[in-house]
Amino acid sequence: MSQVAELVALQEIDAESAAARAALADVEARLQGDAELDEARRQLIQAEAERATIVATQRRLEDEVERLNDRIAPEEKRLYDGSVRNPKELTGIQHELELLKAARERQEDALVEVLDQAETASRQRSEAQGAVTRLEERWSRTQEELRLEARRLGDAIARIDQRREAQAARIPPRLLVTYEDLRRRKGGTAVARIKGNTCSGCRITIPDALRSRVLAGETVAQCPNCERIFHP
Ligand SMILES: [Zn+2]
Structure with missing residues (x-):
């Protein structure tokens, strides 16, 4: 699993945890x-x-x-x-x-x-x-x-x-720190999917070059507007 996919899995567990709590x-x-x-x-x-x-x-x-x-x-x-x-x-x-x-x-x-x-x-x-x-x-x-x-x-x-x-434990510590910080600041959703050419977190249009890199799974990138971590 890619690092982002691991983060998505973590985010799902966190949502489950919030609902149960x-x-x-x-x-x-x-x-x-x-x-x-x-x-x-x-x-x-x-x-x-x-x-x-x-x-x-x-x-x-x-x-x-x-x-x-x-x-x-x-x-x-x-x-x-x-x-x-x-x-x-x-x-x-x-x-x-x-x-x-x-x-x-x-x-x-x-x-x-x-x-x-x-x-x-x-x-x-x-x-x-x-x-x-x-x-x-x-x-x-x-x-x-x-x-x-x-x-x-x-x-x-x-x-x-x-x-x-x-x-x-499957996520690199620095990425986990970023995730936790975003989760706290962004109402529980730190990872946002790319929909078409927009960020599902804040609806801003994503520059093509950034979008291609994310979709290719080459890099862990954050939205230039809402800072959420992109998930292809
Ligand atoms: Zn965004």
């Missing part, structure tokens, strides 16, 4: 987490917080109703057990009872509404919990697949690296 980087990025699962967990926390707030309101209203019952019962007893005979005092008790019962009714109405909200909140929380469980299972399977894929790519990269080392 990009694929591995992608797999590793995907292993960082599952955005859908994160969102579902966030929603579950929110649903739990909402339910806790509603339950606290429910407790407060139940306590309030109980407190009013505790005040109503002795007043009713006083009203009917005959211990109070003074009509003015009886009217006062009646009035007080009306106020207490009206207050109790308001709290009970609010409680009915809150119990309804609590039911909705419980349903939403269990739905959110279900979503988290489902996505956790999916994520666990995905992670397993991604870890397998990462291992497969890691092995492939190790084999590519070995081939690259062997191929690089």
Whole structure:
């Protein structure tokens, strides 16, 4: 194989290596987490917080109703057990009872509404919990697949690296230095084919004399414009 043909082979291996490394980087990025699962967990926390707030309101209203019952019962007893005979005092008790019962009714109405909200909140929380469980299972399977894929790519990269080392050893050191330098500066493509009379790297027209020398395989030449190494 000519030196240029050896460089082309090296460039192909380098392209394979770059693709495998990009694929591995992608797999590793995907292993960082599952955005859908994160969102579902966030929603579950929110649903739990909402339910806790509603339950606290429910407790407060139940306590309030109980407190009013505790005040109503002795007043009713006083009203009917005959211990109070003074009509003015009886009217006062009646009035007080009306106020207490009206207050109790308001709290009970609010409680009915809150119990309804609590039911909705419980349903939403269990739905959110279900979503988290489902996505956790999916994520666990995905992670397993991604870890397998990462291992497969890691092995492939190790084999590519070995081939690259062997191929690089076939190229004269000075030419290899030029190749590496161009590869770094020219977006990974150091060797350019001659197409017709133009450089496939930069599309410039190549002088005939240079073109003939390259096509004859007499010399390793670089493009006068983009500096890439010509490949007949
Ligand atoms: Zn060029």
